[in-house]
Every structure is written in structure tokens, then in C-alpha cells.
Amino acid sequence: MMPPGETDRAATRTAARNLSLGILLMVVVGGVGSFLIARARWWLPPEASTQAVEIDRLFYTTLAVTGIAFVLVHVLLALFVWQGGRRERAEHFAEHNTLELTYTLVPTAILVTLIAMGSVVWARVHQPAPADALLVEVRAEQFGWLFRYPGADGAFGRYEARLINTRTNPIGLDPADPAGRDDIVVRELHLVANRTVHVRLRSKDVIHSFFIPTFRVKQDAVPGMILNVVFTPNRAGHYEIACAELCGVGHYIMRGKITVEPQQAFDSWLASQAPAAP
């Protein structure tokens, strides 16, 4: 039999070892390891727009910085816990100005850098659309998406809520407005590869969010507001729009379809669509 003081000490050492190893194995090894495994299967969808590349680059930079901090803090924590189980007496160590200033200023410098990088990307994403951008209106509703191209005149026709008829006039186009006669209203979004899109985003009923995972585009559609979203798809293919803001019972099925194609294919598709004039 060990004396009671000795059993206590052994128990403390065991507890320290367990917690220390727990932190190292589960948090550090498990955390970093699961990220590495996830990269193969559960990761960012493929990039299909120019802003996706920039946003992902910022994401990876932040991941590297936070990953280092994550490992550093947890390794220190595990180390101090391990040692804390073995000491006979704690040290009375209450203040150290240089140390405290160091870990105030180093994170500050890192954060200032991240702020600078972040604001550059944020500003670039919000640049106004160039004049030759493809103009399209996206209207969200419970639970789907409606797209409107302005037609040959390049202008959208007036619409009014009281004119909306789900079957014959889903947008609520005003027949009295000549600008609306050639508007094309469709249920599938067609875009041109490598041509900037200027989306005018609005909503018919509640708040939705226009989310295209592969483009790294997301913007809330707010009733009563028309919001500009500008992006450049750079890979032809078929993509999906998701709704990212809770909008009602059908939120989870509010899917939209996008086709990105060369200019010629887009032109012939557009020409085959009948104007929506009511």
C-alpha cells in the first residue's frame, strides 16, 4: 500500500497524462487529420467563377494561419497540463508585461494583414458591372427562381405585384409598358462562359438567398430591394442555385438550374425563347 499522499500524487499524474494525451490525440491529431481526410471527400465544390479563385485563396490563407494557432495553443495546453500534474508547488507568477504585450501585438499584426487581404477581395467582388456585362434579373419566390432577360431593347419592362398571375404572368409585367414586350422570362438561367454577369436580384415574398456554391456567390434577395450581384463564370457546364436563407417549408427544395455555355450557344438558346408579353 502506498501512503495516501503518494496515491493522490499518482492519481494526479494519471489525470494529467490522460487529459494531455486527450487534447493531443483528439483535438490536435484528430482535428488536423480529419481536415486532411475531408479534403478528399467533403470539401469546397469545384471553382467555376473568377471570384471563386480569389475567395478560395483567402480561405486557404486563413486556414493556414488559424491552423497554426490551433495546433500551437493546443500543444501548449497539453504540455502545461502534463507538467502541471508533476509539480510539487506552483510558481507565484502573476504578471509579465513584455509577455502580455507580445501576445497582444503579434495577433494584432496578423489580424491587420488578414483585414487588408480580406478588404481587397471584398472590394473586388463588389466592383460595378462593366457596360458589356450580361444583364439578367433574378426573382426569388417561395420556392423557386424566375429569370428575366431584357430582350433586344436592353431594358426591363415595368412590373406590378397586383398583375402577378402564376400561370400567365408570373413576373407581373405591365402590358402598357413597351419596354416589357420583348422581355424573356424563363425558369432556367443561361449564362455565357467568361462573360461578366450583372444580376439584379429581388424577391416576391420573403427573404431568400441566391447561392451558387461553385461560383462562391451568395447574396440575400430582400423583398422591397433590388440588389446588384456581379460575377464571371469561367467554366462551361451545368450548375445549381440553392436558397441559403430560411424562407419557409420548401426552403430545402428551392433549387435552380444554371447552364454556362459559349456565347453562340447562348445566343441561339435566347433566340428560341418566346417573349413573355402578356
Added chain:
Amino acid sequence: MTVTHTAHGAAEHALPWWRRYIFSMDHKVIGIQYLFTSMFMAVLGGFLAMLIRMQLGFPTAKFYWAQWLFPGGFANNQIKPDFYLAVVTMHGTIMIFFVLTTALSGGFGNFLIPLQIGARDMAFPFLNMMSYWLYPPAIIVLLASFFVTGGAASAGWTAYPPLSALRNAVPGSQVGQTLWLISLAILIVAFLFGSLNYITTILQLRTRGMSFTRLPLTIWGLFVTAILMLFSFPVLLAGAIMLLFDRTAGTSFFVPGGLVVGNQLVQHTGGNPLLWQHLFWFLGHPEVYVLILPPMGIVSEVMATNARKPIFGYIFMVGSIIAIAFLSFLVWGHHMFISGMNPLLGTGFMVTTLAIAIPSAIKTFNWLATLWRAKIRFHTSMLFAIGFISLFVTGGLTGIFLGSPAIDIYVQDTFFVVAHFHFVMASAALFGIFAGTYHWFPKMFGRMMNERLGRIHFWLTFVGIYATFFPMHFAGIAGMMRRIFSVSIYQHLQGLAWVNIFISLAAFLLGAAQLIFIYNLFRSIFRGPRAERNPWQATTLEWEADSPPPHGNFGPQLPEVHRWPHDFSVPGAPADFIPQTVPAGAVPAAVHGGSEESES
């Protein structure tokens, strides 16, 4: 003061039992009432979380018992999408307002403030009783909404209008949303009563010698939290009343004109949905610090006591609490980067948001420095305190992604956000509550909790939290949106079925582990070994009182404070702790820190 209170104390024993234990004005009883009611709500909120995980992990499984429990919410033994949204909404509402806020500020705030500052009770005991007794009515109104037409509110805990304003936008917006708003308004009044009381008590009733630089960090956390609540909750109250008017009186604060919902033209005009978001998040962001500052204080005290070391950088700790609180009023816009708010504002809010990471980093490194060269006692409370650091760091670091608006474009409204706040706010706050419960249980009930069960509870909870919430990052990075009923619809979510099954299994484990805590708690109340006055050899004033303290807390004489709360392992001292009440001449005082006598 002393005389009247002692007389009052004697009178208390003559009170009928329902005045002593039910409609009590004793801060300790009120604190324990808050804690038990919060625990009841936590069980409920946790159960709702299990329903969410059932659906996301096992969407095709049939749950016969659930259909029997919720005949209206299930069809064909599977959860219905509208009930799912009600469950999601109520889980968030209950956990944030009815569990974490009430347990921390109501529970620990009430129990600890008078005891730790050396007062006999709160400044306004009657107001205190009122504060607690507004809480059960708020619960009744909230839970009643499950049984009304359309079911409980289902517009999310953030209740964004027009979804929450228009009755035909979602079933929960019929009657449920009205009850939700009324319930919240009642609870906010309770919070305001409480926070006024805490602020006044801490300002006015500190015992002789208890200067602000000698306050335990729990009191600092609770004090600054009370100020946050007093400034931020009225804004939500105003917003809730405006939304109530929009719903019932035909006003249009948040609903613009020209909307068509369910093929009906909406008769509102001139409102703006973004106004609600500004009002909501002006509360909503300080609210997350309402939930994290008290745990930071609790963890600091538990850590100093069990590390047998003063908390490192006491003044920096206090300073960073104040800095975080101040900045928390300037960051609400980071919830709105993609809401349609002017992008220039996004840049500004990014700066303030990332600035808040600086005081958070200071606190983290100070805790690490506290553990450096410590002689740690691995009580259950300390395990949870150390676990808190890990959760706070893991969740805090993902905040750097979300604070950057360009990255936020992609991860906003995905499970990445869900992972983030479940680590940094929900789990970390929960760990603060557990650390505090294991630490102060002897003082509350005069008995000790079972340490072995405590350790099992800690390990299952710690592993359960990482297993549940860490994989949510990957679901979010893969683009899985929040609050969706199913991941089977979208192409980009097809690979996530297994991740969700794993998360659900981990969540069930996490939920089950809490039963060990509840068992340990109740068993210890009745069967635990008797606690001594100061079982952890701590320094603060509550340990000078009996366990449990009588009405009036201290004997005929209030304790007098002579030193700061962290005189642990002072070189030359006979024991490794010196209580705050020991006069300066009696033993050597601290070399560093807030003990004024030591410098003279």
C-alpha cells in the same frame, strides 16, 4: 445594515415554506431556482436537437415513438418539414435565451454576486423575486405555441421578417410567432430586472475592502454582462414590439409594399426587412458575449483555484472583458455581410469584428500562462475549465473566417457557421456552466458531487462535442445550408449523408452523457458526502460562509477584505492559499497583483 439584516434573517425562519423555497427573496434560492429551471429547459432544448439530428442523419428511418409523442408533427412516422422548422427555431430560442442566459446570469449571477462581494443579499430582493417569477410564464407561453394552430414559431431564432411577419408565409407564423414574441418580451423584462439588480448590488453592496481590483473575475464577468444586457435587450424588446404590431395591428415597420405571398397581395407598404436585422443583431451580438463573459469569469476562478496560481495578468483579464464588451456593440453587421447592406459597411464591420479577436487572444494566452508551472488539481471543475479553453479556441478561430466578408460570402448560412457558434458560444458556455456547477455545488447544497461520475461526464461530453460539431465544418465547407430539412435534393450535398450520420450518432452520445450529470446532481443533493466550508481551499469570500450559507450569508459580522482574490502559492506563506479576509500583516502578501497593502 447588519442589525436589520440579522433581524430579517431571524424573521425568515418564521416564514412559511412557500415563502422560503417558492416565492423566496433570498438570492441563493432564486439562483438555484434559475439553475433548475434552466436545466429543465436544457433537457427540452437538447431533446429538440436530437429530433433535428434524427432527421438529418436518418431521413428515411421511421420513429414510431416520436409519432406517438407528436401526432401533429409527424406523418407516416417521419418528421414533417414544417414541424422540423419549428423544432429548429425552438431549439435555438430555448438554448440561447431560456438556458444559457438564464443559467449564467440568473443562476450563477444570483448565487455568486452577494456571496463573492460579501453582501447579505441583492440590493433589491423583491425585484429579484419578480425577475425569477417572470421566467416560468415566459416558458409557458413559449411551450404553449407547440399546441396552437400552425404550431410553434418556425422562422428561425432570428425571426427574420417578412417570414415571421406574414401569417401565410410559413405555418409557424400564424399564432406561434405571436406567442414567441410575447414570451420573449416577458423574458426580456425579467432580464432587465435582473441586470439592474446585479449592477446596483455590485456598485453599492461590496463589503469593506472589496475594491474593484480585488473583485473575483466571476464578478467582473457578471458585472460587465449585466451592463451589456441592460443596453442591448431593450433594443430587441423594441424590435419585438414593432414586429408584434406588424403582425397584429397592421403597421409596416418591416414589411415593404408590393409583396405576393401564397397568391395573395400583401396589404403592407413602406417597411424595410433590414431594419429588423439591425435591431435584432444589435442585441444578438452582445448576447453572445452575455453568454461567454460569465463563463470566462467562472473558468478564471476555477482555474486559479485548481492551478494553485494567481490568474496570470489580472488587469489584462479585466481590461479584455471590458474591451470585448465595448467592441461587441460595434460588430453586429458581421451577421449581415450578404444581407443587402452597403458593402462599405461590410469593410467597417470586418475591422471591428477582427479587432475583437485581440482581447480574446489575450485571455486565451493568459489562461495558458496561468497553467504554466502550475500544480494542477484535476477536479471535475478543472477538467471542464481546461476543456473550455480548447472549445473557445477552436470556435474562436473559425470566427476569423466568418469575420472576413469575402470568405463569409461562401460560408455564411452554412453549417460552418453552425459549427462555429456551437463551439465558441454554446459548448464553451456550457462548459463554463459545468465548471461552475461542479465548483460551487458544495456551497449550494452543502454536499460534494461524485468526482468519478464527474470525470466520466467530462470525457463523454468533451469527446461528444468534438465529434458532433467538428465535422459540421466539413459539411459547411462543402456548402450545406443551415436549416434545411434534407441534404438529398442538391447535387453539391450528395456526399454528405455519411457525415450527417456520424454527427447524429455523436450527438446522441453527447445527449445521453448529460443524463450522467443529472443523475450525479440529484444523487449528490441527497446522498453526497457533507462538504466542508472550503473544500477546494479557495480564497474568495463565499468560502468564508457555511456550506450552504444561511439566510444573510455571513455571521453577525460581514467579512472584511484585505487582499486580491488570487494569493495562491505566495512565497513564504505557510499554506498555498491566503483567503481574501486575511489581513496583510498576518502573512506575506502577493509579490505582484492587486494587493495594495503589499506595496506600502
